[in-house]
Amino acid sequence: MARLDSLDRxxxxxxxxxxxxxxxxxxxxxxxxxxSEDQVISRLERLQASGVLSRVGAVFDHARAGASLLAxxxxxxxxxxxxxxxxxxxxGVNHNYLREHDFNLWFVMTAPDEAVLEARLDAxxxxxxxxxxxxxxxxxxxxxxxxxxxxxxLEAP
Numbered sequence: 342m343a344r345l346d347s348l349d350r351x352x353x354x355x356x357x358x359x360x361x362x363x364x365x366x367x368x369x370x371x372x373x374x375x376x377s378e379d380q381v382i383s384r385l386e387r388l389q390a391s392g393v394l395s396r397v398g399a400v401f402d403h404a405r406a407g408a409s410l411l412a413x414x415x416x417x418x419x420x421x422x423x424x425x426x427x428x429x430x431x432x433g434v435n436h437n438y439l440r441e442h443d444f445n446l447w448f449v450m451t452a453p454d455e456a457v458l459e460a461r462l463d464a465x466x467x468x469x470x471x472x473x474x475x476x477x478x479x480x481x482x483x484x485x486x487x488x489x490x491x492x493x494x495l496e497a498p
Contacts, residue, residue, distance in 0.1 A: 345393070348376060349384055350492055353394070357487035360399050408458040409451040413444035413474040421445065424469055431465045433458070444474050 345353075351374055361369035367385075368378040388394040416424035421439070428437050428448055437448040450465075452458035466473045 345388075345492075348374060348380070349388060349393075350490075352381065352384055352388070353490060362399070407451060407453045408455045409449055409478070410458060410462070411447065411449055411476040411478065412462065413440075413442075413448075413476065414446045414469060414471055415444045416446050416471070424471070427469055428465065431461060431468075433461055 352370070355373070356370060360366055363369055365378065367381045371378045371381045374381065385394065385397050389397060414424060414428065425437060425439070425446055428434055428446060431450065433451045434448050435451070437446065439445060440447050450458060450461060452461055462473055462475065
């Protein structure tokens with residue numbers, strides 16, 4: 342495990358939630374932490390590069406910001422990488438995962454509205470020349486992934 346100093350720990354503790362929504366969020370974070378914006382950015386980059394953090398960024402409700410859909414494609418092993426690359430290039434795609442299933446590539450696509458979402462899915466389906474299984478969200482669930490870190494326990498020999 343990477344050695345984390347006080348600034349690293351404060352970044353992790355304070356910003357699992359409540360990332361500042363402003364033109365310069367890292368500057369706002371730096372001001373609260375009595376650090377420089379460059380320090381905050383470099384620390385976050387280091388924490389991400391070392392695997393302590395997997396992602397730095399806001400999480401938002403896609404349904405309130407437009408439209409989104411979970412989708413899946415069946416890609417034979419010999420075409421899987423090419424299909425995954427085409428999916429990744431499509432506008433609005435995120436969370437592309439390989440799964441052990443006939444439909445083995447799963448992804449989320451977002452768009453400003455349902456019409457644009459459908460048009461994007463139709464275009465991708467035509468490009469891939471394979472069916473896209475469309476799985477609209479029927480009920481949303483919020484899972485709070487922020488949690489307190491017992492730093493004192495982690496330091497024990």
